[in-house]
Amino acid sequence: MHCLLIWILGWNLVGMGKPDTIGISVPISRQLIHEQINHAQAEALHALYSTLDTSAARYDTRLTDMQAREARAREALTKEVNDIQLFVESSAYEHRIKYYYLYGLYHVLSLYAYQVQHGELDALLAPLLIKQFREMMQADMQGKSIASCLDDVPYQVGFINIEGFPNNYGYRVAKTILFRAFAAAHPEQVLTSLQGPYAEFLNEPFTDTIIARVARLYPQRVYDYATSYTAVGNAIRRNPDSLVQTIVRIGQAPYAIQILPFLDGLVHKQYTIQQLEKIIPDQDAYYRLCVQTVIDMRRKWLNDTPVLNLKGMEQNVKRAALHYIRTINDLHDTLDAVRFACVDAFTPQEIYYLLINGEEEIYTSSYVGLFKRMMQRLQPPRGDKLLMSVYFDRFKKFITMAAAYNTLNDFLQSMPEANATALMEQFVSGLEKTETLEDAVDVADAFGSIRDARLLDFLRREVDKNYLVMQKQQNQRGQVIYALLASLFSSRVHDQQDSVWSQDISRKFHLPPIDKVPFSSLVGDNGRVYEEVLFYGDKDGFESFNSFMSSFRGNEWKITKNSYWLTIESQRGKPITIFVKLPFADADQDELAMSKLSAYLNAQQIHPTIYIHRGHSYHVNATIAQLQSSARIVILGSCGGYNSLASVLQVSPQAQIISSKQTGTLFVNEPIIRAIEENILAGKDIVWEKLWNQLAAELRKTPHYDQFEDYIPPHKNMGAIFIKAYHQLMQDNADRPASDDEP
Numbered sequence: 051m052h053c054l055l056i057w058i059l060g061w062n063l064v065g066m067g068k069p070d071t072i073g074i075s076v077p078i079s080r081q082l083i084h085e086q087i088n089h090a091q092a093e094a095l096h097a098l099y100s101t102l103d104t105s106a107a108r109y110d111t112r113l114t115d116m117q118a119r120e121a122r123a124r125e126a127l128t129k130e131v132n133d134i135q136l137f138v139e140s141s142a143y144e145h146r147i148k149y150y151y152l153y154g155l156y157h158v159l160s161l162y163a164y165q166v167q168h169g170e171l172d173a174l175l176a177p178l179l180i181k182q183f184r185e186m187m188q189a190d191m192q193g194k195s196i197a198s199c200l201d202d203v204p205y206q207v208g209f210i211n212i213e214g215f216p217n218n219y220g221y222r223v224a225k226t227i228l229f230r231a232f233a234a235a236h237p238e239q240v241l242t243s244l245q246g247p248y249a250e251f252l253n254e255p256f257t258d259t260i261i262a263r264v265a266r267l268y269p270q271r272v273y274d275y276a277t278s279y280t281a282v283g284n285a286i287r288r289n290p291d292s293l294v295q296t297i298v299r300i301g302q303a304p305y306a307i308q309i310l311p312f313l314d315g316l317v318h319k320q321y322t323i324q325q326l327e328k329i330i331p332d333q334d335a336y337y338r339l340c341v342q343t344v345i346d347m348r349r350k351w352l353n354d355t356p357v358l359n360l361k362g363m364e365q366n367v368k369r370a371a372l373h374y375i376r377t378i379n380d381l382h383d384t385l386d387a388v389r390f391a392c393v394d395a396f397t398p399q400e401i402y403y404l405l406i407n408g409e410e411e412i413y414t415s416s417y418v419g420l421f422k423r424m425m426q427r428l429q430p431p432r433g434d435k436l437l438m439s440v441y442f443d444r445f446k447k448f449i450t451m452a453a454a455y456n457t458l459n460d461f462l463q464s465m466p467e468a469n470a471t472a473l474m475e476q477f478v479s480g481l482e483k484t485e486t487l488e489d490a491v492d493v494a495d496a497f498g499s500i501r502d503a504r505l506l507d508f509l510r511r512e513v514d515k516n517y518l519v520m521q522k523q524q525n526q527r528g529q530v531i532y533a534l535l536a537s538l539f540s541s542r543v544h545d546q547q548d549s550v551w552s553q554d555i556s557r558k559f560h561l562p563p564i565d566k567v568p569f570s571s572l573v574g575d576n577g578r579v580y581e582e583v584l585f586y587g588d589k590d591g592f593e594s595f596n597s598f599m600s601s602f603r604g605n606e607w608k609i610t611k612n613s614y615w616l617t618i619e620s621q622r623g624k625p626i627t628i629f630v631k632l633p634f635a636d637a638d639q640d641e642l643a644m645s646k647l648s649a650y651l652n653a654q655q656i657h658p659t660i661y662i663h664r665g666h667s668y669h670v671n672a673t674i675a676q677l678q679s680s681a682r683i684v685i686l687g688s689c690g691g692y693n694s695l696a697s698v699l700q701v702s703p704q705a706q707i708i709s710s711k712q713t714g715t716l717f718v719n720e721p722i723i724r725a726i727e728e729n730i731l732a733g734k735d736i737v738w739e740k741l742w743n744q745l746a747a748e749l750r751k752t753p754h755y756d757q758f759e760d761y762i763p764p765h766k767n768m769g770a771i772f773i774k775a776y777h778q779l780m781q782d783n784a785d786r787p788a789s790d791d792e793p
Contacts, residue, residue, distance in 0.1 A: 074139050074140065076139060077145070079145060079149075080139075080145070080148065080149060080152065083149060083152045084135065084152070086156045087131070087135060087152065087155055087156045087159065090159035090160045090163065091127055091128065091159060093160065094127050094162050094166075095124065095127055096163070097162070097163040097166035097167045097173060098120070098123055098124065098127065098166065098173045100166075100167070101166055101173040119174045120174070122174075122177050123174050123175075123176040125177075126176040126177040126179070126180040127159075127176050127180070130177075130180045130181075130184075131180060134151075134155055134180070134183070134187070135152065138151045138155075150217070151187055151190075154187070154213075154214030154215055155183065155214065157213055158183055158210055158211055158214045161210045162179060162210060165206070165210070170206070171210075172206075175204065175206070175207055178203055178204070179210060182199055182203050182207055182211050183211050183214060185199045186199045186211055186212070186214065186215055186218075187214075189218075190215050190218050194220075195218065195219060195220025195223060195224070196211075196212060196215050196218045196220050196221065196224050197223040197227060200224060200227055200228070205228050205231040205232050205235065208224070208227075208228050208231075209228050209232070209247070212224045212225055212228065225248075225250075226251070229243075229251055230256075230260075232248070233260045233263075233264075237260075237263060237264045237267050237268060238264075238267070238271065240261070240264050241261070241264065241271055241272070241275050241282055244257070244281075244282050244285070245280065245281065245282055249281070252281055252282065253285070257285070258285075258289050258290065261285065261286060261289055261291070261294060262289065262291035262293065265291065265293050265297060266293060266358065269293075269297055269310065269313050269358060269359045269362065270359070270362055272297050273300065273301055273306070276294075276297055277301040277306070286298065292317075293313075293317060293358070296313065296316055297310070297313065299323065300313070300316070300323065303323050303327065305326070305327055305330045308326070308330045308336070309323060309326050309327070309330075310359070310362060311340070311343075311362045311363040311365070312326055312363070313358045313359045313362070314347060314357050314358040314359060315343060317358060333370075334395065337367075337370040337371070337373075337374070337400065338396075338397075338400060340363065340367045340370050341399060343363060344363045344364060344367050344403070344443070345399065345440055345441065345443070347360050347363060348360075348440070348441040349441050352441055367403055371403055371407035371408060372407065372408065372411060374392055374393060374404055375404060375407075375408040375411055375412050375416065376411065377392050378390060378392065378393075378413075378416045378419070378420070379411065379412070379413045379416050382416070386419060390419050390420070390423060393423065396423075398424045398427045398428050398436055398439075401420050401423060401424040401427070402424060402436060402440055403440075404420055405417065405420055405421065405424070405451060406443075406444045406447045406448050406451070409451060411666070411667055414711070414756070414760060417451070417457075418455065418457070421452075421457050424436075425460070425461075425464065431464060432464050432465045433461045433462070433464040433465050434465035434466075434469040434470075434473065435465075437473070442476075445473075445476075445477070446477055446489045446493065447492055449473075449474075449477050449492070449496060450492040450495050450496040450499070453495075453496040453499040453500050454711055458500065458502075459505075462474070471508075474508065474509060474512070475512055477493065477496075477509075478493060478509055478512040478513055478516060478535075479512070479516055481516075481528070481531050481532070482525055482527050482528030482531055482532075487531075487696065487772070487773060487776060488693075490531050490772065490776070491769040491772050491773065493535060494535060494768040494769060494771075494772040495768050495769050497509065497538065497539050497768065498766065506539070509539070510536070510539050513532055513535045513536050513539065514532075514536055516532045517532035520532055526780075527780075530776060530779045530780055533779070534559075534772065534775050534776055535772075537555075537558060537559075538555070538768070538771070538772065538775075552564045552565035552738075552739075552765040555771060559774075559778050559779065560778055561775060561778060562704050564706065564764060564771060564774075565737065565738055565739065565765045566735050566736060566738060567683055567706055567735065567736040567738075567764075568735050569624075569730065569734055569735050569736075571659070571682050571704075572659045572660065572682055572683070572730065573624075573659075574657060574659070577624075578625040578626065578627055579624065579625070579626045579627070579659060579660070579730050580626075580627050580628075580629070580656050580657065580658040580660075581626065581628040581629065581658055581659070581660040581661070581662065582628075582629045582631075582647075582651070582658040582660070582661050582662070582676065583598065583628060583629070583630045583631065583661075583662040583664060584644070584661075584662070584663055584664060584669075584672070584673050584676065585598075585630070585631055585632065585633040586633055586640060586664070586665035586666070586669045586672075587633040587634040587635045587636065587637070587639070587640045588635075588665075588666065590665075590666065591664065591665055592633050593716065594664045594665075594716050595630075595632070595664070597716045597720060598630070598664065598719075598720065598723070599630075601720060601723070601724055601727075602618050602628075605621060606620065606621050606622050607619065607620060607621060608620075608621055613643075613646075614632060614642070614643035615629055615630055615632055615646070615647045616629075616632065617630075618630060620731060623730075623731030623732060623733070624730060624732070624733045626727070626730055626731065627656075629647060629651065629656075629658070631643050631644060631647050644672060644676065647676075648676055657678050658678065658680060658681065659680050659681060659682040659683065660681070660682065660683045660684075660685075661673070661676070661677055661681050661684045662684075662685045662723065663684075663685060663686050664719070670686065670694055673686075674694065674697045674698060674701065677698060677701045678701070678702070679701060679702045680702065681701070681702035681704075682702075682704060682705060683705070683706055683726070683736070683764075684698050684705045685707075685708045685719070685722070686698070686707055686708065686709045686710075694709075695707060695709075695767075695769050695773060696773060699770065699774060699777075703774065703777065706738075706767075706770075707764055707767055707770045708761065708763060708764060708767075709761070709762050709767065710757075710760050710761045711761075715754060715757050717752070717754040717757070718749065718754055718757050718758045718761060721745055721748060722745060722761070725741050725744065725745055726741075738763045738765040739763075739765060741763075742763045746758065
């Protein structure tokens with residue numbers, strides 16, 4: 051028989067007591083599976099290194115602990131996997147059994163590599179993965195159930211490993227245990243999993259209970275499937291739970307999308323589907339009901355009364371509010387009596403919800419006009435009473451916007467001084483309790499806007515006080531948030547240039563430069579700078595596209611076109627290639643163009659370092675979905691709210707973001723883009739303070755200077771700086787013993 055000789059140098063066998071250096075002959079019938087295991091090992095190691103490279107690129111941290119964990123993972127994927135191969139080959143089992151275990155090992159390694167590469171598994175779980183595989187293999191060899199090996203191991207690891215033992219009599223029990231664990235940990239993914247890896251449990255009685263739980267947490271997801279012609283949709287429609295059946299009935303209604311946010315009221319018999327159907331066609335009445343409902347839900351939530359679909363109602367209020375914001379924005383050239391006529395009948399509370407939901411789109415003049423009308427209609431004319439009437443819903447967002455538009459002092463002066471003081475104390479406190487960093491980012495943004503020295507000094511003292519409380523409670527997240535705020539604000543007090551302040555912050559928090567983008571960081575391996583510009587098929591999108599293309603006429607640029615995008619290449623200076631997605635009026639064509647361009651860039655291994663979003667805020671998620679980790683400059687326009695910033699930085703932590711307080715305009719976007727391109731063509735670093743000063747001098751002579759003033763360059767983008775520094779501090783703290791030092 052032809053044999054393959056495998057030499058293993060310096061590695062002990064698992065439980066075999068063999069010499070350190072041995073040779074084992076492998077029959078030709080199993081040579082291929084060993085080669086496949088070797089290939090899977092290589093893929094697993096590549097996935098491990100790729101993940102760690104990305105992590106290291108995110109944060110400039112002390113890597114001692116990370117290196118030790120990496121070494122342990124590498125050992126598991128090499129030495130320990132080889133040990134298992136040798137153990138199986140050295141055993142007395144017949145070929146069929148040996149092949150079964152070897153194939154299981156290959157399958158597990160392949161699943162590990164795939165899930166790590168797709169961000170579904172922590173690469174550093176490799177030691178646990180291989181350890182559990184060995185335990186399951188030994189249990190299977192002894193005729194025991196692999197379900198007994200699932201204790202104290204993350205379900206993600208168990209899910210991979212049980213697929214290596216599909217013939218074990220405990221396979222089904224083990225998979226049931228893992229499905230229940232998965233459903234408890236990720237209820238938001240349960241319905242998707244029931245069409246995939248856990249489809250076999252769709253008709254199990256216990257799955258009805260799991261779906262009912264999902265309905266209470268994620269009713270929108272249940273609705274989406276309930277209105278689909280899928281196996282999961284069928285399971286939902288026959289589910290006996292009363293809440294699930296209410297969602298099913300909503301899905302059958304003509305105005306289902308507008309009715310679903312009122313799920314809590316429907317369940318508690320506050321109104322019926324038929325009553326809502328009569329209100330929905332009246333846009334004003336519907337918006338008022340949305341506001342009234344979200345306030346009532348907020349009251350219940352504060353009183354610890356469970357409410358259903360609060361986030362859904364908040365999103366619904368935002369959608370309804372943006373209709374009015376856009377109407378008022380579009381009438382900016384008309385008389386105020388005409389421009390604001392659509393809110394003539396609105397209460398102060400209804401205008402309040404317009405303001406806090408319009409952050410990413412509202413014009414300065416629209417904000418000022420709405421704020422004035424809100425304050426005029428207050429009876430009594432006190433801001434504190436207004437906030438009490440809405441149960442302080444998103445009041446930190448409101449305070450931040452008031453600071454940005456210079457109305458904060460007016461608002462605070464409308465209430466007794468003691469109440470104003472208490473309000474600003476609350477503005478700074480409790481930042482450690484939220485699920486996201488949005489409130490903390492709002493505070494950071496407000497500090498960047500407030501010019502009242504007395505108020506700033508008060509807020510700094512409050513930040514220090516909250517830090518001491520967090521320190522006493524040993525709340526690490528709270529300490530990081532308040533230490534960071536204290537550092538940002540104390541350093542910002544001094545009358546120093548923006549570039550100096552930015553450099554200080556970069557040094558203090560081990561961040562890449564935030565005052566500039568080095569030219570070298572924009573250039574790919576082939577010496578070329580790649581950019582991606584995304585236009586969308588509405589009226590503004592076509593106008594912006596035509597204006598953008600007017601900057602690339604002449605012999606300095608070469609333009610080629612296909613059905614979905616343009617390619618613009620520089621003919622002088624440093625090599626630049628710009629991929630420009632064409633706008634399409636048809637939404638399906640627009641989406642197809644996006645996917646075609648993305649597929650092309652991936653196939654050609656092209657990694658743009660500059661991304662430009664040229665569309666309204668409702669398109670921004672589509673743009674963010676195109677981002678690669680290579681992004682170093684991202685121009686978002688008006689879409690620079692917390693969620694967008696956080697999403698961009700999650701994909702590309704080194705990205706520097708340009709945003710605007712209000713809807714962007716091509717009369718400002720084009721000069722910014724031209725200035726960036728000129729720097730790149732010349733091979734220069736992009737120094738933000740210098741570039742911004744040049745743009746200010748250019749635009750000061752135009753009618754668009756006020757709009758330019760609403761643009762936020764990266765070195766002044768407090769929200770983005772805060773998010774970057776927060777993650778860096780959390781990483782630093784994870785790599786060193788806790789410190790009792792104050793900020």
